[in-house]
Amino acid sequence: MRMAGLEGRVAVVTGAGQGMGETFAHTLAAAGAIVAVAEVDPTTGRRTAAAIEEAGHKAIAYEVDVRDSSSIGRMVDDLVARHGRLDILVNNAGMGAGGPSEDVTEADWDRVVGVMLKGTFLCSQAAARVMIHQQCGVIINIGSIAGVGGWAQRALYTPAKAGAIALTRVLGVEWAQHGIRVVCINPGQIETSLNEEMYRRGLADREVFQNRAPARRFGSPAEIADAVAFLASDAASGIRAEVVTIDGGWTAWGGIEELVGV
Numbered sequence: 001m002r003m004a005g006l007e008g009r010v011a012v013v014t015g016a017g018q019g020m021g022e023t024f025a026h027t028l029a030a031a032g033a034i035v036a037v038a039e040v041d042p043t044t045g046r047r048t049a050a051a052i053e054e055a056g057h058k059a060i061a062y063e064v065d066v067r068d069s070s071s072i073g074r075m076v077d078d079l080v081a082r083h084g085r086l087d088i089l090v091n092n093a094g095m096g097a098g099g100p101s102e103d104v105t106e107a108d109w110d111r112v113v114g115v116m117l118k119g120t121f122l123c124s125q126a127a128a129r130v131m132i133h134q135q136c137g138v139i140i141n142i143g144s145i146a147g148v149g150g151w152a153q154r155a156l157y158t159p160a161k162a163g164a165i166a167l168t169r170v171l172g173v174e175w176a177q178h179g180i181r182v183v184c185i186n187p188g189q190i191e192t193s194l195n196e197e198m199y200r201r202g203l204a205d206r207e208v209f210q211n212r213a214p215a216r217r218f219g220s221p222a223e224i225a226d227a228v229a230f231l232a233s234d235a236a237s238g239i240r241a242e243v244v245t246i247d248g249g250w251t252a253w254g255g256i257e258e259l260v261g262v
């Protein structure tokens with residue numbers, strides 16, 4: 001059996017200063033990867049990298065805005081200069097967004113879709129230029145179950161995630177010939193400050209969301225991170241251009257459970 005070891009692999013995790021990205025960075029580093037913490041907030045980015053190093057693993061922080069190809073390019077060039085390669089990219093950077101669609105501004109669109117769709121593409125493109133040269137690599141996009149449905153009041157978030165899912169398929173098919181696997185994880189509702197902010201702003205209700213999940217609980221960042229480590233490893237060599245849903249059964253919920261008392 002092939003193990004999910006990532007010894008010596010060079011990985012980038014975007015938005016790794018907090019939340020799921022922080023957990024992904026720790027998990028990949030603990031599996032042996034050298035992790036680049038690509039974060040727009042330099043304080044949280046440096047904090048994550050320092051904590052990984054303190055735990056005895058390898059990490060380096062880069063101040064990166066995923067909407068800006070030059071900041072992505074500087075990071076990738078530096079990683080290649082230091083380590084000669086780039087093996088894993090996790091496109092995780094994002095934010096919550098919600099509210100009546102008629103109130104959405106152009107600036108909101110540019111910010112939310114810019115980070116989660118344009119940013120996913122720009123980082124993938126920069127990574128793939130190295131991976132094509134190597135003829136191997138893995139790109140993991142963090143989508144959302146919101147990207148496969150028609151979630152009301154999510155006119156920014158849902159199209160951005162639907163786009164990330166579509167990119168997974170396009171790039172996964174296109175770059176397969178170069179040994180690059182592109183995959184997507186669609187998490188359900190996960191305990192992070194993103195959702196705390198949504199509850200605080202009245203854009204989601206904690207109790208309603210919790211009761212909507214068949215197991216009546218939210219997911220944890222660690223549950224998604226374990227899947228990231230697996231998908232990044234050679235043990236997942238057969239999975240490409242595909243979406244893995246980790247939502248505790250949310251999307252399987254057919255809609256009559258409440259009527260029949262489940």
Ligand SMILES: NC(=O)c1ccc[n+]([C@@H]2O[C@H](COP(=O)([O-])OP(=O)(O)OC[C@H]3O[C@@H](n4cnc5c(N)ncnc54)[C@H](O)[C@@H]3O)[C@@H](O)[C@H]2O)c1
Pocket residue numbers: 014015016017018019020021038039040041044064065066067091092093094095096115116119142143144145186187188189190191192193194195
């Ligand atoms: N929390 C959930 O329930 C949930 C569910 C499904 C999908 N997701 C997705 O998972 C990802 C992580 O979510 P989270 O809950 O950990 O969010 P979070 O808000 O805790 O963390 C997001 C991180 O992305 C960083 N970021 C934002 N804009 C950036 C930019 N331009 N460049 C670089 N970094 C940037 C933030 O600074 C932050 O550190 C997001 O893409 C989110 O949409 C979250």
